Amino acid sequence: MQAIIRIENLSKSYADGFQALKNIDLDVFPGEIFALLGPNGAGKTTLINIVCGIVNPGSGRITVDGHDVVRDFRHTRSMIGLVPQELSTDMFETVWSTVSFSRGLFGYRASPQHIERLLRSLSLWDKKDNKIMTLSGGMKRRVLIAKALAHEPRILFLDEPTAGVDVELRKDMWKIVRDLRESGVTIILTTHYIEEAEQMADRVGVINHGEIIRVQEKHELMRELGRKQLVLHLHEPLARVPASLESFELELAASGARLVYTYETRAARTGITALLTELSEAGIRFHDVDTNESSLEEIFVGLVRQEASPDGRTGAGPTQ
Amino acid sequence: MRLNYHAISAIYRFEMARMRRTLFQSIATPVISTSLYFIVFGSAIGSRIAEIDGVSYGSFIVPGLIMLMLLTESISNASFGIHMPRFTGTIFELLSAPVSFVEVVTGYVGAAATKSMILGAIILATASLFVDISIAHPFWMLLFLVLISVSFSLFGFILGIWADGWEKLQIVPALIITPLAFLGGSFYSISMLPPTWQTVTLFNPVVYLISGFRWSFYENADVSVALSLSMTCIFLFICLVVVWWIFRTGYKLRT
Numbered sequence: 124m125q126a127i128i129r130i131e132n133l134s135k136s137y138a139d140g141f142q143a144l145k146n147i148d149l150d151v152f153p154g155e156i157f158a159l160l161g162p163n164g165a166g167k168t169t170l171i172n173i174v175c176g177i178v179n180p181g182s183g184r185i186t187v188d189g190h191d192v193v194r195d196f197r198h199t200r201s202m203i204g205l206v207p208q209e210l211s212t213d214m215f216e217t218v219w220s221t222v223s224f225s226r227g228l229f230g231y232r233a234s235p236q237h238i239e240r241l242l243r244s245l246s247l248w249d250k251k252d253n254k255i256m257t258l259s260g261g262m263k264r265r266v267l268i269a270k271a272l273a274h275e276p277r278i279l280f281l282d283e284p285t286a287g288v289d290v291e292l293r294k295d296m297w298k299i300v301r302d303l304r305e306s307g308v309t310i311i312l313t314t315h316y317i318e319e320a321e322q323m324a325d326r327v328g329v330i331n332h333g334e335i336i337r338v339q340e341k342h343e344l345m346r347e348l349g350r351k352q353l354v355l356h357l358h359e360p361l362a363r364v365p366a367s368l369e370s371f372e373l374e375l376a377a378s379g380a381r382l383v384y385t386y387e388t389r390a391a392r393t394g395i396t397a398l399l400t401e402l403s404e405a406g407i408r409f410h411d412v413d414t415n416e417s418s419l420e421e422i423f424v425g426l427v428r429q430e431a432s433p434d435g436r437t438g439a440g441p442t443q
Numbered sequence: 444m445r446l447n448y449h450a451i452s453a454i455y456r457f458e459m460a461r462m463r464r465t466l467f468q469s470i471a472t473p474v475i476s477t478s479l480y481f482i483v484f485g486s487a488i489g490s491r492i493a494e495i496d497g498v499s500y501g502s503f504i505v506p507g508l509i510m511l512m513l514l515t516e517s518i519s520n521a522s523f524g525i526h527m528p529r530f531t532g533t534i535f536e537l538l539s540a541p542v543s544f545v546e547v548v549t550g551y552v553g554a555a556a557t558k559s560m561i562l563g564a565i566i567l568a569t570a571s572l573f574v575d576i577s578i579a580h581p582f583w584m585l586l587f588l589v590l591i592s593v594s595f596s597l598f599g600f601i602l603g604i605w606a607d608g609w610e611k612l613q614i615v616p617a618l619i620i621t622p623l624a625f626l627g628g629s630f631y632s633i634s635m636l637p638p639t640w641q642t643v644t645l646f647n648p649v650v651y652l653i654s655g656f657r658w659s660f661y662e663n664a665d666v667s668v669a670l671s672l673s674m675t676c677i678f679l680f681i682c683l684v685v686v687w688w689i690f691r692t693g694y695k696l697r698t
């Protein structure tokens with residue numbers, strides 16, 4: 124399939140010399156929901172802002188629908204809607220006028236029907252004549268979504284759509300995104316949360332320190348990221364893992380006082396029951412049990428390390 | 444290049460709506476201050492000043508007064524208009540929109556200049572309640588009005604992008620433009636000054652604007668009309684180049 128957004132070898136350094144993006148290559152395909160997952164300062168906003176024209180690109184090339192975003196900015200920008208991370212809106216405008224303004228700014232003839240449909244679908248219709256400053260934070264975010272959709276873009280960027288949003292609204296947001304996808308809009312969103320990437324995305328790009336570490340189908344990535352560790356605190360330290368337990372690929376920690384089992388939460392069988400049976404048969408007793416879930420930070424460490432090691436065997440599992 | 448006319452109209456209407464929200468203060472301020480000038484300069488002091496080049500002092504100061512308002516209002520409106528989105532962060536939308544500097548400048552500067560011209564007309568109407576006004580060359584009067592409103596709105600637009608805070612935004616009109624307008628012959632003829640000061644004054648660009656504008660009313664000028672017109676056009680051209688450069692490089696707009 125032809126990519127709708129193609130980013131080739133993009134690098135960006137800010138004026139202070141900080142390199143925010145390093146040789147990014149990324150393709151986004153029409154109609155998909157693509158999540159950029161990464162911790163604070165990873166470069167997600169920088170990447171989005173360059174595609175949208177808010178930040179000057181450094182080196183590299185970006186095309187949208189086959190058109191260069193710098194040379195053919197009129198074509199590419201009119202296809203794109205952006206909901207920024209910050210809630211910046213005109214406080215004194217009404218919802219209706221600010222959304223209509225956006226449509227005009229992006230070069231489209233006024234269409235009260237479209238705006239009405241939009242505001243209704245975002246549950247903003249009864250607020251249409253309210254000044255924006257009288258709205259709650261969640262409503263302001265919806266106003267920003269309405270503004271981004273006012274010109275019927277084919278591509279929508281959502282920069283942390285659920286930051287500071289309560290559970291209820293977060294669910295709403297997920298529904299809005301899915302509905303948009305149904306209507307054929309390509310969506311790129313950024314998030315800190317694996318759960319969110321999992322709920323919404325078709326594909327996930329993991330970004331850290333300005334580099335795209337991994338781009339994968341969501342299900343594949345989740346399988347890898349969904350690892351957990353079972354840590355058994357032993358009564359008697361072991362010198363080595365008994366041969367009968369070899370198939371579990373156990374590791375010894377804390378000078379043999381702990382036995383660590385890594386398993387996949389999403390696998391059909393986690394193997395925990397079998398392990399415990401084998402352990403009691405081998406006469407290994409323990410007095411406490413911990414489980415560790417990989418935090419996002421650990422996953423990044425794991426993924427980066429995996430990229431770095433030539434045989435890629437280190438895996439994305441948690442580290443002790 | 445196909446221009447995005449919908450964007451120009453959206454920006455223009457947005458700016459005009461912002462001005463409408465402050466309609467009362469936009470109109471009341473110039474009307475009151477014009478009246479004050481006439482009471483102080485026209486009636487109290489002016490009655491003791493002989494005619495200047497055959498025009499009564501009260502009438503003589505009308506073009507200068509309009510010019511003073513035009514300069515300060517154009518600058519403050521345009522600078523405020525573009526500084527506000529930078530301050531609130533809503534500028535992201537402008538930067539991500541399919542518009543070039545042509546649309547942005549036409550929208551913002553067009554709106555600021557429109558407002559200045561409306562104010563100019565209001566001041567003229569207020570002044571006519573106090574003194575006799577004749578306009579010898581209405582076409583040239585209008586031309587100067589438009590050119591100067593546009594130029595100084597452009598200048599204000601540049602100021603609004605350059606300034607990092609509200610303070611700088613206030614300082615330029617108050618500390619540079621107002622003094623230049625006062626010293627540039629708003630309220631007197633350059634020929635009334637001692638010869639050395641006349642020479643010094645010719646370095647003040649506002650002199651040319653006021654002189655040309657006053658000529659369109661009373662046909663008396665401190666410098667030749669052609670020179671006035673050229674100076675106005677040069678200033679306009681310089682501002683255009685600076686704005687073009689700002690958008691080309693993203694100066695203070697794009698990081």
Ligand SMILES: Nc1ncnc2c1ncn2[C@@H]1O[C@H](COP(=O)(O)OP(=O)(O)OP(=O)(O)O)[C@@H](O)[C@H]1O
Pocket residue numbers: 137138139141143161162163164165166167168169170208315698
């Ligand atoms: N204008 C700027 N000048 C200098 N450095 C900047 C600028 N904007 C961002 N940075 C730096 O670039 C890096 C990436 O920032 P960016 O905003 O893209 O991260 P992010 O992934 O969106 O983070 P977050 O999840 O916190 O929003 C950060 O280290 C940030 O400090």
Ligand SMILES: [Mg+2]
Pocket residue numbers: 167168169208282
């Ligand atoms: Mg960000």
